[in-house]
Amino acid sequence: MDEAEVTTPRERYRAQVRAEIKERAWEQIATAGASALSLNAIAKRMGMSGPALYRYFASRDELITELVRDAYRSLADTFRAARTAGADPTGLAHALRGWALADPHRYFLVYGTPVPGYHAPDDITAIASEIMEGLLDACAELSADGPATPFDAHLADHRDWAGGHPAPPATLHRALTFWTRLHGVLSLELAGHFTGMGFDPARFYDAELADLLSAPTKS
Amino acid sequence: MDEAEVTTPRERYRAQVRAEIKERAWEQIATAGASALSLNAIAKRMGMSGPALYRYFASRDELITELVRDAYRSLADTFRAARTAGADPTGLAHALRGWALADPHRYFLVYGTPVPGYHAPDDITAIASEIMEGLLDACAELSADGPATPFDAHLADHRDWAGGHPAPPATLHRALTFWTRLHGVLSLELAGHFTGMGFDPARFYDAELADLLSAPTKS
DNA sequence: CGGGTTCGTTAGAACTTGTAACTCTCTCTC
């Protein structure tokens, strides 16, 4: 936030239009999902003709990539804010659930069915690492005693993804289970697989969370 | 399989064409995902013009619904076969993973990002119940001792989804965690979120499975 | 062997993404 702030009026206008396009895109995604996102519909809603948008985004895919990036960024910021506010893993888990419920389509943009040929650009994977780092930090606050499992040993040999984080393998393991178990409950809930089953997904989520915290050791 | 078997040649032809359409559809899904499924492309590949397919499927959505139904059916059959062969929960888990890895897009058709306005027809939810029943049966073979958790108590009051299955709440709980935890690992693996992280997803899956089996009690 | 069902066709409407060419307007420089 320094010298790069010098913006010409044109640049400011351009940034504003880009932002409005993304805003409309989010609206459309929220109601119809990412696959139904239509550049033409966005343009019409903004009072301009279709091809005009191509001045701002090279293609529909580029717009979606931008939205995916924003979604990752949003989750990373949510985690960072929670951590800054002193959140432990429980706080992080609730922050995650709140973030997911606030906009399910945004969650699926990050963790949903992948687009066939799509490969995330490097900066997005960097944000993903930032998210994982927050999770690792939170998990590192918990005790990591208990017997080492075979998978812990495996992780000790494959810990590059932790980006040099000094946590012991058991903590890496816990961070991974944190991720996958909460995602397991959350994604099925958001996809509607629990509707009609009667039980309260929030309680199930909390039960999984409690189990995650109470069992520092696994066989 | 009795009196309804009398089929005219026309009906047999029709069934065959329908089957071939679905076959091509699966090929296309396997390479480009469900969202990229194109009736026109299928028709051309079958040597006929686009609108001809509408004699066999009322719309693209109906074809996809049919594919979703087949996917559910396929998973239910896989479970049933495993159970018939005497599989315990571990066997079921491995059957699930094998089924998922055999065709990731099929897995996502069942458990992936939901289509916005889509609502599964009753017969599909019936197949889903059948799948859950197999899982419950398998879990019922395990001991269900250990202290009851608050969520167990909640489940005792909301067990309609188990379809009258006589399993105790702890078993219902275990079946649910079985589902969500394995799905959590599997879906992230299939979506490619583990690529580049270094560890072996299969070992992680087995570790989650082992934890699921070794901890009949949770806090 | 006629008659009706069913299949496949072409034509076309209403969409989509994306390119090309043109105009207008704003901005920047001289």
Add this chain to the structure above:
DNA sequence: GAGAGAGAGTTACAAGTTCTAACGAACCCG
């Protein structure tokens, strides 16, 4: 300030998509 040029928005169009409508031809059945 005036001119030149960069950039925004326009229409026109190509090549797709799903899906409807109307027509011809093949087939099965009485």
